[in-house]
Amino acid sequence: MNLLGLLSPELILLATGLLVLILDMAFHGRQGRREWMPFVAIAGLVVFLIATSFLWGTHESLLSDMMAVDSFALFFKVVAGLSTLLVILASWDYFRGKTPYEGEFYGLLVLAALAITLAAASTDLIMVYLSMEFLSIGSYILVGYLREDPKSNEGAIKYFLYGAVASGIMLYGMSLVYGVTGTTNLAQIAQTLASGKLTGDMLWLMLPALVMLLAGFGFKIALVPFHQWSPDAYEGAPTPVTAFLSVGPKAAGFAILMRVFLAAFPSFQLDWAAVLAAISMITMTLGNVVALKQTNIKRMLAYSSIAHAGYILIGFASVALNSPSLFNGVNGVLLYLLGYLFTNVGVFVAVIAFENATGSNQIPDYAGLIKRSPWLAGTLFVLLLSLTGIPPTAGFLGKFFVFAAAINVQFYVLALVGIVNSAIAAFYYLNVARYMFFVPSEQESRVAIAPALAVALGVATVATLAIGLYPQPFIEFANQSVRLLGVF
16 A cells, blocks of 8 residues: 555544644634534544554555554544544533634644554654654643643643653653664664673663653553653643543553554563552552542542553563463553543543533532432443443443553552452542532532534444453454554
């Protein structure tokens, strides 16, 4: 296939993002423009997903080995496209009256999705850095999108400051890798390290380099101790942006982490697997324990998101490249991310619907929701069960695969800590359900849901249940997507 064909998904996203921005400027001030601007973005994303499907099964390197088109990258393109579609539906009514720059929002969101696809396909450290910066800059702008809101500005500034430091540390780590190996290409780095030509001192330098790379990738995933930005950014950002941050950039961070470490540093797997296992346990525990005390549902979901990053990391810390077992770790990460996409975006859609109707993000205000909106309470309950990991939901399937991967490589303590943390998480997830179903409310008015939000909530809930009730096609999809160019 020619170069344009291989790059067609990225070119479609670029054209869509620019088209939305140009149309927004051209029709600025005209009444009704906000009604059709999301349609342009959605149409572009649908074409993007169709173009991505045509590339399924392709495994080629392009742009002088800077990028790869393989099943692994295509999986994350699907995740980026679906999560952006759901977030656009969730944003449809959210920004009404809050900002005059709605069109720009959809353009920036599509360009952020483009950054995720580039990050997932990067096979060179320079491309990794550029795509991560592209995604970070877009994310900073989106978090501070409500310029008149002090919390939105505070979240954006903290996100930017932490991100700038993490980016500098990551870049220094990349420079050390280049200094030792003489290349930035992931496959060539692995070949140099495996050649036996490097002395002990030079190999020792790779350990601080790996830690610095992990700092940059861990910031995007919100792993402990690189998580400090997330509660304030999640609380201050417009809620649709929070939904996007909890899924899109997190998926990009995991894609880069897995591709870089598996493609460039397989000879150091014993070292980085042990470090990742320790970080996973700390991340899960801190996220869940702090989430227990939260009364603001957005901050609770922020710490919950940190905990889920720890669960997902179990799969990668337990990766077994040549194992005949079904649970090789990487497929567990992919299954978890796929289920988490629908579950977490769905929960945030429910939060947006409640916020639009009541103006509150406090958990006690969810009291009596079952009487005020049975549809909203019912779907939110299913999604919270999925976050807890209770069958038959997508969350159960993802946790089952990552815990089984840990047991498969005899990381019994890691699996046990994950199971105990799942039990802790049940307290704060089911506490929301307790308010919705068993605590009476002083308010009797119905909680109305906008049509676009109802559609997004329905799609997310059905997908969450479908993955849990009929998992075989999704397991096969994840198993086929573990193929990284030059690794599997």
